[in-house]
Amino acid sequence: MADKINILLANPRGFCAGVDRAIQIVEEALMQYGKPIYVRHEVVHNQHVINDLKTKGAVFIEDLNDVPKGAHVIFSAHGISKAIREEAKLRELISIDATCPLVSKVHVEVNKMLNQNMDIIMIGHQDHPEVEGTMGQIEEHHTNRKMYLIETIEDVSSLVADHPDKLAYVTQTTLSMDDTRAMIDALKIKYPNIQGPKSDDICYATQNRQDAVKEITGLCDLIIIVGSHNSSNSNRLKELALREGVESYMIDHEDSLQPSWLLNKKNIGISAGASAPEISVKNILNKIEALTKATITELPGIKESIIFKLPKI
Numbered sequence: 001m002a003d004k005i006n007i008l009l010a011n012p013r014g015f016c017a018g019v020d021r022a023i024q025i026v027e028e029a030l031m032q033y034g035k036p037i038y039v040r041h042e043v044v045h046n047q048h049v050i051n052d053l054k055t056k057g058a059v060f061i062e063d064l065n066d067v068p069k070g071a072h073v074i075f076s077a078h079g080i081s082k083a084i085r086e087e088a089k090l091r092e093l094i095s096i097d098a099t100c101p102l103v104s105k106v107h108v109e110v111n112k113m114l115n116q117n118m119d120i121i122m123i124g125h126q127d128h129p130e131v132e133g134t135m136g137q138i139e140e141h142h143t144n145r146k147m148y149l150i151e152t153i154e155d156v157s158s159l160v161a162d163h164p165d166k167l168a169y170v171t172q173t174t175l176s177m178d179d180t181r182a183m184i185d186a187l188k189i190k191y192p193n194i195q196g197p198k199s200d201d202i203c204y205a206t207q208n209r210q211d212a213v214k215e216i217t218g219l220c221d222l223i224i225i226v227g228s229h230n231s232s233n234s235n236r237l238k239e240l241a242l243r244e245g246v247e248s249y250m251i252d253h254e255d256s257l258q259p260s261w262l263l264n265k266k267n268i269g270i271s272a273g274a275s276a277p278e279i280s281v282k283n284i285l286n287k288i289e290a291l292t293k294a295t296i297t298e299l300p301g302i303k304e305s306i307i308f309k310l311p312k313i
C-alpha cells in the first residue's frame with residue numbers, strides 16, 4: 001500500500017430530502033399506529049435503511065395482496081402507478097404516500113401532457129419502480145394516447161412514434177445528466193416539435209452528487225461510492241467515475257471493501273448516493289483507516305437546504 005493515503009470526501013453526498021422524508025414517514029407511522037406497518041417496495045433503495053426499519057416493525061412487500069384488509073400501507077419514495085393506488089383503495093387499505101415530491105412533480109407533468117393529447121417519451125430504466133410509477137400514469141380514458149420508454153441513444157433512432165408532432169418527454173429523476181442530455185438532443189433533432197418539462201426532471205440531489213464526483217475524478221486514483229446495488233443514483237455516480245477513467249467500486253457495507261483496491265493508491269475519493277446513510281460512509285472510512293495511514297479531507301461543496309414537509313399521517 002502507499003505510505004500515506006489521502007481520502008477526499010465529496011460534498012454533497014448521501015441522503016437527499018426525498019429519502020429523509022420517506023424514512024421519517026415510516027418511522028412516524030410506526031410511532032402513531034404501532035407495528036407492523038406495511039411498506040410497498042423498499043421505501044428507499046438502501047439495505048442498511050431497510051434492515052433498520054425492519055427491526056423497528058416495518059414489513060416490506062411487493063404485492064398488495066400481502067397486506068391485510070384495513071391495514072396501513074406506505075408507498076415508497078419512487079412513486080406508484082394509478083393502478084396500484086386504485087388497487088389499494090379496492091382492498092380497503094389505508095394508504096400513506098412517501099413518493100418524493102420531485103417524482104410527484106413528474107407525475108403531474110405527465111398527466112397534464114396526456115390531457116393535452118400529447119404522447120410521452122419517458123427516458124428511464126426499465127423495471128425501475130420510479131419508471132413503472134410514471135409510465136403507469138396513463139389510464140384507460142387517455143384514449144389513443146401512448147407512452148414510450150427509451151433507455152439509450154439507440155432507442156431514439158429505433159423509436160417509431162405514432163404522432164411525431166404531438167410528443168413530449170420526461171425523465172426519471174436519478175439518471176446520468178450527460179447521458180440524458182445526449183438523448184434529449186437526439187430527440188429534438190428527430191422530433192423538432194417535441195416539448196419538454198418546464199424545469200429538468202433530474203432532481204437537484206442527483207445533479208449535485210454527480211457534480212461533486214466529477215470535481216474529484218481528476219484528483220483521485222480510486223473512487224468508492226457508498227450505495228446499494230439497486231440504487232439508481234449511486235450506480236450513476238460509479239459509472240461517472242469509471243467513464244472519467246478512475247477505478248471505482250460501489251459498496252454499501254465495510255465488509256465489501258477489498259484491501260487490494262487500496263494497493264498503491266494515493267488519493268481515494270468517497271461519495272454516497274442519495275439513499276446511503278452517513279453511518280455507512282463512516283464505517284467504510286473506519287475500515288480504510290484501520291488498513292492504512294489515511295488522512296481525511298472533507299471537501300467543500302454546495303450546501304443543500306431543501307426540506308420536504310411530511311404528509312398527514
Ligand code: SF4
Nearest residue numbers: 016018100173203274
Ligand atoms: S433522489 Fe431526488 S427524486 Fe429521488 S428521493 Fe431524492 S430528491 Fe427525490
